[in-house]
Amino acid sequence: MEINKKIFGMPCGVDFPRSFAYGIFKFFSDNPPEVLARVNIIVNTKRMRLRLLEEFASLHTILIPKVHVLSDLSELIGTFKNPNPSSHLQYRFELMALVQKLIEQEPNLASKSALYDLTDNLAKLIDELQGENVKPITIKNLNVEDHSGHWQRILHFMDVVTTYLEERNLEPDSEGFQRKQVLTLLRAWEEYPPESHIFIAGSTGSRGTTLELIKGVYKLRKGVIVLPGFDFHMTEAVFGSISDPLIGEDHPQYRFVKMLEDLNIKYSDVDIWPASSSQSIPRNKLISLALRPAPFTDSWMLEGPRLESLDRACEGLSLFEAENQRQEALAIAMVLRQAVHQNKRVALVTPDRRLTRQVTAELLRWGIIPDDSAGLSFNLTLPGRFLRKVAALLNTTPTSSELIALLKSPICHSDQVNRGRHLLLVSKLETFLRKNTIVDPNSEHLSNFLIENNQEFSQKWVKWLSSFLLKSQKEGTQNFDYWLSEHV
Incomplete structure (x- = not known):
């Protein structure tokens, strides 16, 4: 079987990794094994890479293709001399120092408590600028009429971004590193086009860097693009209207429309992946019609009655209206539990991380x-919660309940030799504090506790705990290195 097309799509509802792996195997089944081994596949996540490798292994092929992740193309490039991206945390602290200076110079811009949120949002903006290759001066030159002063405040922060990017120009972050990798790879392909097939699969081109790579792959003689979740039931007129950001930017197919426009490809030129697994065509048609952009919703009245097999389209769908999020999480967990008992693969898709944690807690029961x-x-995590509790007590005296909760943590005094004696003293200290109704314990209270429990290990333990209480009473502004050393 030969690859006659350069761009394919897989409809919604198919198992993308399984269908893609089987399709690759089918395409190269008539070739020697070493031909398949020379094939390079680029996917968007490490999880997708692992899943693809599992699917290739299940096909019992002698050799399998090389699978790369978008965030690290160093193996595909071969000789990429740029340094690895530096730590995100390091850049956060560097950016935080600049934001803090700006707030100190102009207190009306934001409160000091907003320092961390502003730093985080600016870091995300910088990542976006790096990924889309947009210079800060482009944002500053936008012609925006200002009536509230809000735009002027934004420009102040854009000055911070400009200063920051100039200072770290020689040290790329993850987004800048990825873009340099892609540009290096594209230049190498222009000079020495690869002789083997290059596939880029599962990407929508939503990021500028990814879109540049997709364009580069499409220009190759043996470059192939495979799109996920492509709508094959949409009309040309509707598909074309989505290209207008005011109409279709929030539509799931918008990124595909923009990508096809950049590649100068018609909607009808996208072919269905030949090895796509079973899909529910009636359901895909129903969803495609339901997601029509606002100017085309009148087609519901015309095309809705023509939909066939609505019972098959809605098979397995359920609507549950929960009174609160806990009830919602419990209902989802029960459905997942039922699927597990029936030995079925099941997935929960939600952007709400709080709901995810609640469902996980229910399943753990x-x-x-x-x-x-x-x-x-x-x-x-357990270490993270423990460090947060310690950090909260760095500049304030802990209450009895806070101190006991901290001492009972599995991370506190976790060595196997003295862990038992530590827990025994914690239990005695809790009884002592409750018996004497002590709300804010201090070194004097610990000395009185030692009188009742005067042993060799107790003396060391009370001395250690007293030093912690003295540190927690430190007041005023301190340098970050001081707080870090005290915290860790």
Whole structure:
């Protein structure tokens, strides 16, 4: 089987990694194994890469293609001499220092408590600028009539962005590093076009860097693009109207429309991937019609009655209206639990991380540990929660309940030799504080506690705890390195 097209799409509802892997195997089944081994595939996430490798392994091929991730194309480039991107945290602190100076110079811009949120938002803006290759001067030169002074405040922060990017010009962040990798790869392809096939799969071109790479792959003689979730049931007129940002920018197919325009490809030229797994055509038609842009919703009246097999289109769909988020999480968890007991693959798709955590908590009650693709934020892990509690007490005296909660943490005094004696003293200290109704414990209270529990280990333990209480009573503004050393 030969590859006659350069761009394909997979409809909604198909297993993208499985269908893609089987399609690659089908395309190269008549070739020697080493031909398949020379094929390079670029995917958007590490998770997709692992899943593709699993699917290729299940096909029992002698050799498999090389699979690369968009964020790291160094193996594909071969000789990329630029340094690895520096730490995000390092850049956050550097940016925070600049924002703090700006707030101190102009207190009316924002409160000091907004420092961290402003720094985080500016860091995201810088990532976006780097990814889309937009210079800060372009934003500053926008002709925006200002009546409230809001735009002037934005320009102040754009000055911070400009200064920051100039200072770190020689040290790219992750977005800048990725863009330099892509540009280096494209230049190499122009000089030495690859002889083997290059596939870029599962990307929508929503980021400027990714779109540049897709354009580069499409120009190659053996470059192939495979789009995920492509709507093959939309009319040419509707598809063309989505290109207007005022009409279709929030439509799921908008990125595909812009990409096809940049590549000078017609909607009808996108072919369906030949090895696409089973899909529900009636459901895809229903969803395609339901998501028509506002100017085309009159087609509901005309095309709606023509839809066939609505029972198949809505098969398995359920509507549950929960009174609160806890009820919603419990209902979702019960459905997931039922699928697990039936040995079925099931997924929860939601942008709400709080809901995800609640569903996970419900599943853990039944001994089910879900595979969360977004991972768990460090501040929600056991070490993260412990460090947050310690940080909260760095400049304030802990109450009895806060102190006991901190001492009972599995991270506190976690060495196997003295962990048992530590917990015994914590229990005795809790009884002592409650018995004497002590709300704000201090070194004097600990000395009285030591009188009742005067042992060799107790003396060391009370001395250690007293030093912590003295540190927590430190007041005033301190340098960051001081707080970091005290915290860790």
